[in-house]
Amino acid sequence: MLQARMLSAAFGWTLALSCVCLGLSPNQSDSAHAATLSADHSIDSAQFVLKPSISGDRMVYVRSERGSHSVWLEDLRTGSLLRLSDDNRSSDAPDIHGNRVVWQESRHSGSVIVLYDLETRDATVLTEGYRDTSPSVWGDRVVWTRQSGVDSWLMFMDLGTGYEGALVPVGVGTTAALSDTTVVHDNGGDLYLLDLHSAEEVALVTSPYRTEFPDIDGETVVYARWGGGLSEIHALDTRTGESEVIVSDGYCAYAPAIDGDTVAWESYCVPRGSEVHAARLPSGSPFVTEQSSFWARVGLALEVTEGLAWHLGSLHLVALQLLLG
Numbered sequence: 598m599l600q601a602r603m604l605s606a607a608f609g610w611t612l613a614l615s616c617v618c619l620g621l622s623p624n625q626s627d628s629a630h631a632a633t634l635s636a637d638h639s640i641d642s643a644q645f646v647l648k649p650s651i652s653g654d655r656m657v658y659v660r661s662e663r664g665s666h667s668v669w670l671e672d673l674r675t676g677s678l679l680r681l682s683d684d685n686r687s688s689d690a691p692d693i694h695g696n697r698v699v700w701q702e703s704r705h706s707g708s709v710i711v712l713y714d715l716e717t718r719d720a721t722v723l724t725e726g727y728r729d730t731s732p733s734v735w736g737d738r739v740v741w742t743r744q745s746g747v748d749s750w751l752m753f754m755d756l757g758t759g760y761e762g763a764l765v766p767v768g769v770g771t772t773a774a775l776s777d778t779t780v781v782h783d784n785g786g787d788l789y790l791l792d793l794h795s796a797e798e799v800a801l802v803t804s805p806y807r808t809e810f811p812d813i814d815g816e817t818v819v820y821a822r823w824g825g826g827l828s829e830i831h832a833l834d835t836r837t838g839e840s841e842v843i844v845s846d847g848y849c850a851y852a853p854a855i856d857g858d859t860v861a862w863e864s865y866c867v868p869r870g871s872e873v874h875a876a877r878l879p880s881g882s883p884f885v886t887e888q889s890s891f892w893a894r895v896g897l898a899l900e901v902t903e904g905l906a907w908h909l910g911s912l913h914l915v916a917l918q919l920l921l922g
Contacts, residue, residue: 633845634860636874638673648772648810648852649861649873650692656854656861657681657691657698658873668700670715673859673875681713683720692733692774699723699732699739710741712756723754724761735775738793740764740782742771751782753793764791765798776813783809788820790835802833802840810852817884819843819853819860830862832884839883844874858885 640658649658654673659666668682668691681698682688688711691700696715701708707728712721723739729752732741737756742749743763750763751773764780773782778793781801788802788811802808806824813819818833830844830853844850848866855861861875878885 634843634876634878636876638875640671640873648690648692648812648854649863649875650812650854651856651859651861651875652693652695653856655693656873656875657693657700658861659689659691668698668713670698681720682711690731690772694734694736697734699734699741701730701732701741707744710739712739723756724752726752730770731772733773733775733780735777738775738778740773740775740780742767742773744769751780751791764793772810774812776815779813781811781813781818783811783820788818790818801835812854814855814857817855819855819884821851821853821862830860832860834883837883841884843878843884855884858882 649656651657651673656671656673657668658671660669665687666689667680667684668688670679670681670693671677681691682700682702687703688700689703691698698713698715700711700713702711702722707726708730709722709726710724710729710732712723712734713719714721724741724743726743726745728744730742730744732739739754739756741752743752749767749769749771751765751767751771752761753764754761767782767784771782771784773780780791780793782789782791786807786809787800787804788808789798790801791798801818802820804822806822808820808822811818811820816835818835820831820833821828822831827847828849828851829842830850831840832843832855833840843860844853844862846864848864851863851865853860853862858878859875860878861873864872864874
């Protein structure tokens with residue numbers, strides 16, 4: 598049985614097969630148009646990349662080799678490559694922050710979350726859930742999706758204390774990203790923000806078009822939205838609620854990542870196949886996050902731009918609030 602993450606990727610790939618570079622464009626009535634980005638760096642034939650992730654000048658992504666998926670690290674300055682995951686296991690959905698990388702790794706019973714330390718070159722299995730997928734790391738904090746039977750939860754772990762708990766119930770295949778104490782995740786085609794300090798969850802993006810694979814850096818959220826048979830990349834300023842299309846080029850742009858002024862994404866198009874691209878946001882863009890504030894940010898306060906969706910007062914969240922102070 599395919600993992601939840603693979604199901605979501607397969608959905609994107611199936612739609613992408615209908616994309617033949619005819620210049621079709623999705624409905625963009627609810628977004629302001631901006632000059633879309635051109636790639637400064639590309640990796641060809643990185644099949645089923647499953648969301649590249651960037652931290653500074655380093656990017657992690659997945660290569661498909663001999664029917665198995667492996668996690669690779671690339672230095673965007675030098676082009677040097679390093680394989681991180683085990684040759685004998687299929688690994689997907691990597692995320693990087695500083696010297697830590699996490700990914701989901703296939704096991705006979707499902708999948709687990711693995712943590713890799715770039716300084717020590719050590720890999721550690723963090724979870725033993727039946728089906729743990731789509732991890733994101735920021736400092737000592739990790740979030741991921743856990744499926745158990747018909748139920749799925751957004752999970753949290755503090756690497757310093759070993760605390761693990763459930764945050765909110767989510768749909769199968771949910772992906773999430775973490776920036777300090779703020780989590781952004783998709784659920785049912787919409788996006789939500791969750792503040793780990795207050796345990797408040799708010800609707801960020803609601804749309805008749807499927808929205809998924811978000812990433813966050815400070816107050817900027819990037820995400821993929823489907824419409825008109827294609828997918829494009831949007832960027833949203835959570836302080837103002839303003840959004841723009843930043844990648845739309847007649848193919849399916851998907852699964853974006855952001856760190857500072859660097860954005861990475863996947864693209865699918867017949868006959869080009871799948872590629873990974875990276876580009877710099879233009880100077881003066883409202884979506885550029887200063888690196889100094891990114892690394893020093895403590896206790897990010899959410900500015901709510903849309904109404905409160907719902908607040909789950911579970912024992913797990915109470916414990917998490919006590920843990921985070």
